[in-house]
Amino acid sequence: MTPDDVSRALFQHAPAGLFAMSTDGVIRAANDTFCDWTGSPQDDIVGRYFLSLLSRGSKLVFETRFMPLLQTRHPLNEMLLSLATRAGGTRDVLVSLVVDDSGADELIYAAVFDAGIRLKYERDLLDARRTAEAAVARVRIMQEAAAGLAPATTMAEFGSVLRVSAETATDATVSVIVAESDGRLELVSGSRPLAGSVDLADLLPVRECLENGRPVLCRSPADIAASFPTLAAGLDAEGVEALCLIPLTEDGAVSGAVACWFQRPRMLDANLLDLLAALATQAAPVLERIHLQRQIEHQSLHDALTGLPNRFAMQSRLEQLLAEAVLHDRTVALLFLDLDGFKAINDRFGHEAGDGVLRQVAERLTGIMRVGDLCSRFGGDEFVIACDGVDEESALEVSRRIWDAVCQPLHGVAHGSTVSASIGISVFRPGATQAATPDALIARADEAMLAAKRAGMGRDPLIRA
Structure with a gap:
């Protein structure tokens, strides 16, 4: 095989797409790799404008940003463009261009590389970074909650710390609800929907969470309508489009709930639910301690036989x-x-x-x-x-x-x-x-x-x- 044969073979079968075009953007030659990526044969590629092979968005970018630079003979490296394939799809590519004015006619030589692997790597890297940032944010939320809950001695202090932590984690309106020993429910921090029309004990998502001891999730208005049809209109009128309630437990018994009311539909993925569950677990011994303090204070001020103040x-x-x-x-x-x-x-x-x-x-x-x-x-x-x-x-x-x-x-x-x-x-x-x-x-x-x-x-x- 002669050197010319090697050169032709290298051009045709290179792992990168190669083509040459005139300064007005008409393709003069293209290798097999580039033709395969577009899904069109050589006869259809040669003689076409390069712009006609690009997706709509890439056409605009190439015309407005890159063509003016080529007119100044400026080489361009790794332009991210999208080829429109013959099958109707797209292919992300990185294109490098250089102007050759050594011959009678100026030509623009292009090397095209598949950007799919690189974009996937960058997406994976971005996802990993986001995951790491989320993990750091989660640790920070847990640390701040622990620091706030540790000195809490009243139900108001307990509820405030837990509410702020849950609001930071969810960007929702949060209610912290505690069940008293006599069965009454107390909203110890935050606000709740339907406060003017429905008693806290009759707010069905709260009741279901406390009775079943399991999270209650509604990710959209449709979920709310399906799960709580009698409350759907009222919740919708107050802008609640998703909700999530996590039970608080003491010694295996449900003693309250953290209720998150969202103003838009939410995915409520496993990471968010795990974080809320971790906050509830962290809060449980503090709630138990406050209840015990209340009991001791009550006993110190009340007669054990009659229950009257002493x-x-x-x-x-x-x-x-x-x-x-x-x-x-x-x-x-x-x-x-x-x-x-x-x-x-x-x-x-x-x-x-x-x-x-x-x-x-x-x-x-x-x-x-x-x-x-x-x-x-x-x-x-x-x-x-x-x-x-x-x-x-x-x-x-x-x-x-x-x-x-x-x-x-x-x-x-x-x-x-x-x-x-x-x-x-x-x-x-x-x-x-x-x-x-x-x-x-x-x-x-x-x-x-x-x-x-x-x-x-x-x-x-x-x-x-």
Whole structure:
């Protein structure tokens, strides 16, 4: 094979597309590789304008950006263009051009390389970079959540940190919802849709998440309409087009949810769901700790037998009431109640029956109290009731209602038996009462109760102003 034969073979079968064209863009020669990439034979390629082989977008780019440079004899390297193939598809290529003016006619020589592998590599590299950035962002979100949750001591602090973390992760409106021990649901942070028309307990996505203990996902308005048809119109009116709820658990029991409300359809892919689940897992022990703190605080201020506030809670409440009474010039009444006949029932039926009597009396007292009044068990068979804004006459009326309630026949082991009450009252009136301390008010009411008990006055309480 002669050198000319080698040159021709190299031209025709080179791994890159090769062609020559005139300065006005007409192809004069093209190798087999270039023809194969376009899907057209040599006869169709030679004599055509190079522009006619490009996709619409590439034609515009070549005409406006590259042809002017060629007119200045400037070589062009690795232009990213798209060939339009005969089959109707496209092929991404990198084109390098150089102008040869050594002969009688100026020619432009072109080398064309398949850009598919390179573009795939660049896309893979970009995807890897995005994945790495997402991983870094996820770690940052988890670290910031951990740093915020660790010192949280209140439900408001807990909810705020968890909400901000979830909002950062999702770019959604987030609600943090906690189930209380009595079954009530509390929105501890954030806002929620349909707040003006649907109770939180009746918001179906929340109910489903809490009842099933599994994530609730709706990626589009169509998903919402299919899963929650009765709420679809309302959610749509508030701009909710996707939603995601992740349960919060304590010791395997569902204790709340993180609810994300999106203003546009979302893919809700596995990475996002894993991040939200990780936040929920990280938050769980903090929620358990806060619930335990609440329980301890409640126990320290409440009587274990009756559930009523105890002596310490009453003294704290009295301090508040007395301060407000001075500030707003209003009265405070304190009723000190001691059960009559309780010891006989305790001796006859036993301590368990006595405990039952105390619980019944506590229920009857709380049933007749006004909102804002505080009924406490002071110890043994003694109860203390604080009434805000109540004068002597009103306090006497309250005491009569208390006496009537206490004297009703008992249930349980002591069924049919009765107890009564000796009641003493003290009233604080700003400017008219000397001492304005909880201990002083309690002491005067206690003295009045003992005086009433000694006098055997039954229904008529004594007042020590």
